[in-house]
Amino acid sequence: MSIGHNHGAGQSHGHGHDHASPTANPGARRRLAIAFAITALIVIAQAVGAAVTGSLALLTDTAHALVDASGLLVALIAATMMMRPPSSKRTWGFARIEIVAALGQATLLLVVGTYTAFEGITRLFDPPEVPSTELLIFGVIGLIANIVAMAVLLGGRNSNMNMKAAFLEVLNDALGSIGVIIAAILIWTTGFQQADALAGLFIAALIAPRAFRIMRESLRVLMEFTPRDLDLDEVRARLLRLEHVTGVHDVHASTIGTGLPILTAHLVIHEECFNSGHAPDILENARRCLDDVNGAEIEHATFQLETAKTHASESATVLHE
The missing domain is CATH 3.30.70.1350 (Cation efflux protein, cytoplasmic domain)
Structure with a gap:
């Protein structure tokens, strides 16, 4: 704890030290790098699946995964910058970069959620034909990859807001993959094509509350509450x-x-x-x-x-x- 004092106008005495970020963690960087690589593969696989099936749920989950991948990349860059030592020009180093990164991820998620809600409501009234088998295959691939990414991030999810946002992104993407799988099963067994649009709306419903929560907490820090x-x-x-x-x-x-x-x-x-x-x-x-x-x-x-x-x-x- 650094304590300073002043006992006269123009006369000050104190002592202090440079402050490195307590949340800078080399282990967090490794976890983020692995999770980013896995999520990038998910994006590629699901993008192919969305093109093949024409599924809104899979397209939405692909967009969600793309946001997750970009968010993890930003988080990885932030975690790297947080390792840089303080200086006379940056006395706290880049300790707050994790907050800025989390705010950026939340903003991107809100954009994706808004688009998904609009498109999902439209498709409820005019559902396209979606091949259930291919949809199920790509949904399972996405779920497995997300579970692996979650396992990688699990140990460091509470180390800082940046890592927490990254873990929650992957968790919600895994839930989105479950929605895709359920939609595929419903279409396969009942022919209910609206299940695809409902799955897309489900993913949007997962995105919005999390994005607002991260945004609110980030703004509390940036506003210095x-x-x-x-x-x-x-x-x-x-x-x-x-x-x-x-x-x-x-x-x-x-x-x-x-x-x-x-x-x-x-x-x-x-x-x-x-x-x-x-x-x-x-x-x-x-x-x-x-x-x-x-x-x-x-x-x-x-x-x-x-x-x-x-x-x-x-x-x-x-x-x-």
């Missing part, structure tokens, strides 16, 4: 209860990337604390009061110590501006 599990009011109350602390303001908490919440706060203390040597103790007590707070564990917190006079001067400057 308080981490969902952190009770900032409790943090503020604890800081106010510290001995020698007379005020707390400018309390901010946000998330740089998965597993990397940060917090900053200004603590107003008595002026004599700087001369009596209490300031270091106050900083240490402030750090400790975050150790057992309910919610997200704060890995990086920065506290600025200031006198009431300094605080009044800062407030006047802000009001004047």
Whole structure:
């Protein structure tokens, strides 16, 4: 935990260090590379199947797999960039690139889901003839490949939002393949051609909620909202209860990337604390009061110590501006 302090206008003292992303993981890159290769093969196989059968469900699942493949490629690039060390120009390195990648994947999924819903409703009223045998074969191929890709990503799915989005993409694509298989069986056994369109709508229904969820979580990070599990009011109350602390303001908490919440706060203390040597103790007590707070564990917190006079001067400057 990095703690800084300021005890006079124009006079600052502190200590810090570079922050590498805790979510950068070479193992995640390997998993993503393997999953991308498998998903790319799925795209090729299902594209051939969609051309042969003319199936909307298989075409939709192909588009879904194509989005998955592009998403996994973006995730792989993001995981590679996250390994790059911080610098004086990029103090957090590329820790947040996983959030941007997840947002891009969610946007692509929404586009595919919207197209699928429109086309599926159209085909319900005018279903084309779809060969069930070929549809079943390509559906099974897609399911097997997706299960293999899921097994590869399973161990790292909770390491960061980028990996979570990648795993959920493959999981939903596997469910889409199941929809294709069910449609093929229904067409084969009953001749119900609308089953293909219904399978396509089923896949679209799988896509939309997941895309919205990933988009919402990504935007929370990019907008620098308080981490969902952190009770900032409790943090503020604890800081106010510290001995020698007379005020707390400018309390901010946000998330740089998965597993990397940060917090900053200004603590107003008595002026004599700087001369009596209490300031270091106050900083240490402030750090400790975050150790057992309910919610997200704060890995990086920065506290600025200031006198009431300094605080009044800062407030006047802000009001004047």
